[in-house]
Amino acid sequence: DSGVTQTPKHLITATGQRVTLRCSPRSGDLSVYWYQQSLDQGLQFLIQYYNGEERAKGNILERFSAQQFPDLHSELNLSSLELGDSALYFCASSVSGGGDTGELFFGEGSRLTVL
Amino acid sequence: QQPVQSPQAVILREGEDAVINCSSSKALYSVHWYRQKHGEAPVFLMILLKGGEQKGHEKISASFNEKKQQSSLYLTASQLSYSGTYFCGTEISPGANNLFFGTGTRLTVIP
Numbered sequence: 001d002s003g004v005t006q007t008p009k010h011l012i013t014a015t016g017q018r019v020t021l022r023c024s025p026r027s028g029d030l031s032v033y034w035y036q037q038s039l040d041q042g043l044q045f046l047i048q049y050y051n052g053e054e055r056a057k058g059n060i061l062e063r064f065s066a067q068q069f070p071d072l073h074s075e076l077n078l079s080s081l082e083l084g085d086s087a088l089y090f091c092a093s094s095v096s097g098g099g100d101t102g103e104l105f106f107g108e109g110s111r112l113t114v115l
Numbered sequence: 116q117q118p119v120q121s122p123q124a125v126i127l128r129e130g131e132d133a134v135i136n137c138s139s140s141k142a143l144y145s146v147h148w149y150r151q152k153h154g155e156a157p158v159f160l161m162i163l164l165k166g167g168e169q170k171g172h173e174k175i176s177a178s179f180n181e182k183k184q185q186s187s188l189y190l191t192a193s194q195l196s197y198s199g200t201y202f203c204g205t206e207i208s209p210g211a212n213n214l215f216f217g218t219g220t221r222l223t224v225i226p
Contacts, residue, residue: 035216042117043157043204043216043219045214045215048211056213058116058213058215090157096210101144101164101209101210104147104159104204106156106158108156
């Protein structure tokens with residue numbers, strides 16, 4: 001158990017819909033990262049937050065957005081869903097990210113299926 | 116910005132050695148290695164920092180060639196538990212800690 005909690009674990013929805021994935025980082029971790037894992041793309045970095053502020057953006061689509069709240073939990077919002085958005089979405093957290101480098105702790109992931 | 120890993124897959128017998136390579140076209144600040152078992156989350160193995168510092172497992176070794184932007188992970192005397200997909204993650208901005216992962220190397224160890 002990494003200490004990172006993601007909900008829901010599984011989600012099935014239809015094209016055009018909107019979903020929200022939630023992540024609670026390990027106690028004390030200030031950074032939250034979102035990754036998308038699909039079969040042919042490996043782990044794709046989406047976005048990073050550090051202590052409530054957006055720190056870095058990767059290959060995140062405009063239909064996707066995220067935020068980190070004052071209690072440091074984070075939400076990833078996916079809208080106008082397409083079939084290609086079906087994937088495993090991982091959240092990771094770390095103490096680092098504000099100027100130093102360190103281990104990422106990954107949650108168990110949220111598996112999204114778009115029908 | 117995604118690094119390239121090779122080989123894509125490898126099958127070993129217990130006790131054999133393997134090398135997994137990772138290369139980037141960008142200047143790197145650090146290289147991270149993670150292992151993901153089927154149906155599970157990626158788990159940290161080690162970090163190699165520019166300048167030679169390493170953090171991570173004692174039983175796994177790796178190298179980082181800063182000039183060539185390449186890293187290699189060395190798995191020696193493989194065990195069944197080594198099976199999984201290995202990902203290298205590259206950090207381009209110092210201290211940002213956001214990683215761009217390669218597409219992975221699937222390692223299977225058989226008895």
